[in-house]
Amino acid sequence: MTLLTVDSLSIALPKGADRARAVSKVSFNIEPDQIVCLVGESGSGKSMIAHALLGLLPPMVHADGGRILFEDADLLTAGAERMRSLRGAGISMIFQEPLTALNPLKKVGAQVAEAIRVHTLRLPKAEISTRVQELFEQVGLPDPARLAGAFPFQLSGGQRQRVMIAMALSNNPRLLIADEPTTALDVTTQRQILDLIRRLQRERGMGVLFITHDIGVVADIADRVVVLRQGEVVEQGAAAEVLHSPRCDYTRMLLEAVPGKGAFRHRPDAPEPLLEIKALEKTFVTRQGMFSPPRRVVAAENVCCRLDRGDTLAVVGESGSGKSTLARMILRLIEPDGGAILYCGRNVRNMNRHALRNFRRRAQIVFQDPYASLDPRLPVGESIVRGPMAFGTSRHEATAEARRWLDRVGLGPQAFGRFPHEFSGGQRQRVCIARALALKPEFLIADEAVSALDVSVQAQVLDLLSELKAEIGLSMLFITHDLRVAREIADRVVVMSRGRIVEQNETQALFERPQDPYTRRLLDAVPGREFFAGRSAPDQSQFLNGAIA
Incomplete structure (x- = not known):
């Protein structure tokens, strides 16, 4: 018996939205012991379908056509008591943003x-x-x-x-809805979670609706694939068929946008140092209770690395390895315990308030969690203009600049007056990137800046950052758990584990000849490695080169 049937589902959006319906006449089935992946760009309606299954559509949004049958019960007409009994037990959901769900x-x-x-x-x-x-x-x-x-x-x-x-x-649900469950995870943990979901699904005969923008994850986990574009199904079928022989141009575009397939970057012969990290140290001490001994966590131990002007230094490692702590210490959002942070030869640790303020204009950061870093009470345009205005730019000029950056990151100037909650997770991250670039920094720290973006927008943002490097000599410290992104954008790569640098090298040398076992383990955990290694198409044949071939 079919576990879930979505039959000609249409979801109407309120007046003033960018289109009349979030999804239009969407149909697909999920069988017991089957994983169906919903794939599409940010705003394609993937999460709306998931929320409709649990009766969690936001106010002013409603299903205006079709049926959702779960074990022959229509979820669109089920009462409140019936839906409460199903949530968590019959159908369970992993939400995209854990900070807002907990x-x-x-x-x-x-x-x-x-x-x-x-x-x-x-x-x-x-x-x-x-x-x-x-x-x-x-x-x-x-x-x-x-x-x-x-x-x-x-x-x-x-x-x-x-x-x-x-x-x-x-509660051992019969249907699990996973809305981007591995987006914020490093590759080794991502591999654990994918293996866990696949194992549990097989052991219990559980159906899974897996929403993701990562084609590598689709290749690893999907039995069937449904490709959405602007609320409409453009292609669906068995995973092997859709991934190896896509019929739709849009599906082919998604496959071609997967990072990590281009040529390696080559650095200039005489690089000029911009940022030098010397013997940086940081230990966090926390107490679990009045009588419990303090807990010491080493976040940085003798960290030494260098970023040259115009280069991109990627910092990769598992969750808790100290990557984000390093970024925050560079901007003195966290004070180091020891070591030096030299920016243009001047120690950031010794800067007074005025010098530090000027440094932070030249050095901007894009944080990992876009929802937490945007003020929910302000339109996103206002969040962008306040930075330049704080340094003397007129409101008129700052507004024009904000609209220009919103357009460059793919949202369009019309997004200026909308609030953060009106955007998807990926769209909010693009707002944060626009806000950082509006100050025209020469040094950008990107803390998982593209982890929440679908592959096509991710490719656009990576291209944009590459263009900025050429136009204004932008230098970047790029923190990512996605080794494919590091390969795409970085001149050098630093690999961190438990607060220590275990390996650093030129990008090509590190990917082709990794020296440390930890680095090799990260490369082996890249999602979709077998699928992309086996593809013969020229656009994918160099995917991570010999690291996964």
């Missing part, structure tokens, strides 16, 4: 326990606690007993996503 005032272990308790009222408290720790172990969280007592803000982005996955799997 309660910031409640420990993560208690939140997972609550999800279990809602559907198993008679289960003893001790058994629920044991179950929570088992789930945390399954999704690869270190020290489950300790992390169960942590609040969401105490976890990294990848750890929060893993908590969300544990919560979604807590």
Whole structure:
């Protein structure tokens, strides 16, 4: 029996939206023990379909046609009580942004326990606690007993996503909806999560609706693929057929936009140093309770690296390796314990307030979480213009510049007056990139700046950053968990693990001749490695070169 049938589903948007319907006459099926991937660009309606399945469409948005049959029950006409009984038990969902889906005032272990308790009222408290720790172990969280007592803000982005996955799997749902569940994860954890979902799906005969913009993930996990464009299905079929012999030009464009297939960058013969990191040290000390010993976490240990003017230095590593801490120390958003940060020969650690303010205009950062870094009360255009205005630019000039940058990052000037909640996750990240570039920096720190973007927009942003390097000599510290992106954009690559640099080299040398076992493990975990290594098309044949061939 078919587990889920989506039959001619249409979802109407309110007046003033960029189109009349979020999705129009979408149809597909999910069988038990099957993974169906929804693929498409940001704003194509993928998440709207997922929310419609659980009756979680936002106000003013409603399904105005079609049916959604789950085990022969129409979810569009089911009552509130029926939907409450299905959520979490029959159908469960992993949301795209764990920071907004988790309660910031409640420990993560208690939140997972609550999800279990809602559907198993008679289960003893001790058994629920044991179950929570088992789930945390399954999704690869270190020290489950300790992390169960942590609040969401105490976890990294990848750890929060893993908590969300544990919560979604807590009641053994028959249908799992995964909305970009691996977007914020490093490649090794991503591999663990994909293997976990595939294993659980096979063991339990569970159906999975997997939403992703990563074609590599599709190649690894999908049984069937449904390709969406602006709310309409343009192609669907068996994964092997769609990926190897796409019929639609749009599907071919998505495949061609996968990063990591171009020529390696070659650096100038006499590079000029812009940023030098010397023996940087940082240790975080936290207390778990009045009588508990302090916990020491080494985030940076004798970190030494260099960024030359006009170059891009990629910093890669697993979640918790110290990549984001390094970026924040460079801007003195976190004070180092030791070492030097030399920018144009001047130590940033010794700068006074005025000098530091001028430095931060020249050095901008794009943070990993776009929702947390945008003020939800301000239109995105206002968030962009306030930076240049703080340094003396007139409102008229700053507004024109903001509209120009919104257009360059692919949103269009009409996005100026919209609020953050009106955008998808990928679109919000593009707003943050536009905000940083509006100050015309010479040094940009990108902390997972393209991790939330679909492959086509990701390719556009990477091309844009490459253009800026040529136009204004922009230098970048590019933090990413996606080795394909690092290969595409970086002149040099630094590999970090547990606060230490384990390897750094020119990009081509590191990818073709990795020296450290940890680097080789990261390369082996790249999603879609077997699919892309086996493709004969010229546009994909150089994918990561010999690293995965």
